[in-house]
Amino acid sequence: MTSTNAMASPNTITSSVQSSTAADHSLESAGSAPLPSVAAPSHAVSMADLPPDWRYESTVAQVEAIIAQIEAGELELADIFEQFGMAVQQLQDCEAFLKHHRQQVDILVETLTDKGNG
Numbered sequence: 668m669t670s671t672n673a674m675a676s677p678n679t680i681t682s683s684v685q686s687s688t689a690a691d692h693s694l695e696s697a698g699s700a701p702l703p704s705v706a707a708p709s710h711a712v713s714m715a716d717l718p719p720d721w722r723y724e725s726t727v728a729q730v731e732a733i734i735a736q737i738e739a740g741e742l743e744l745a746d747i748f749e750q751f752g753m754a755v756q757q758l759q760d761c762e763a764f765l766k767h768h769r770q771q772v773d774i775l776v777e778t779l780t781d782k783g784n785g
Contacts (some may be wrong), residue, residue, distance in 0.1 A: 712756075712763040723764050730754045730761075 733754045736742050742750060 712759045714763055714767045717760055717764065721760065721764075723761060726757050726761055730757050 733750045737747055737750065
């Protein structure tokens with residue numbers, strides 16, 4: 668992915684990661700040895716799990732960099748799986764951040780709507 672001022676949404680990044688995963692599955696079906704799977708965390712990520720200095724924009728930039736390295740073929744196979752696992756975790760962190768803030772916005776909108784009707 669190219670770096671731009673606009674940050675890619677988690678959906679865009681997830682689509683890119685999913686297309687990489689689809690390519691991995693096509694390799695498996697072509698007769699090569701099965702690829703190791705990346706384990707998903709055993710619990711959902713919440714805002715409480717994120718460090719105080721965590722930043723959405725820098726996390727998205729890190730995921731974009733990982734995807735660029737994978738797509739450019741810059742990594743050894745073992746490193747691809749390690750980096751892919753890190754990218755998945757970072758995307759889950761982004762999702763938790765966005766979900767939390769979406770809920771806050773919903774509460775604010777509801778409060779404003781209630782005050783406007785009252």
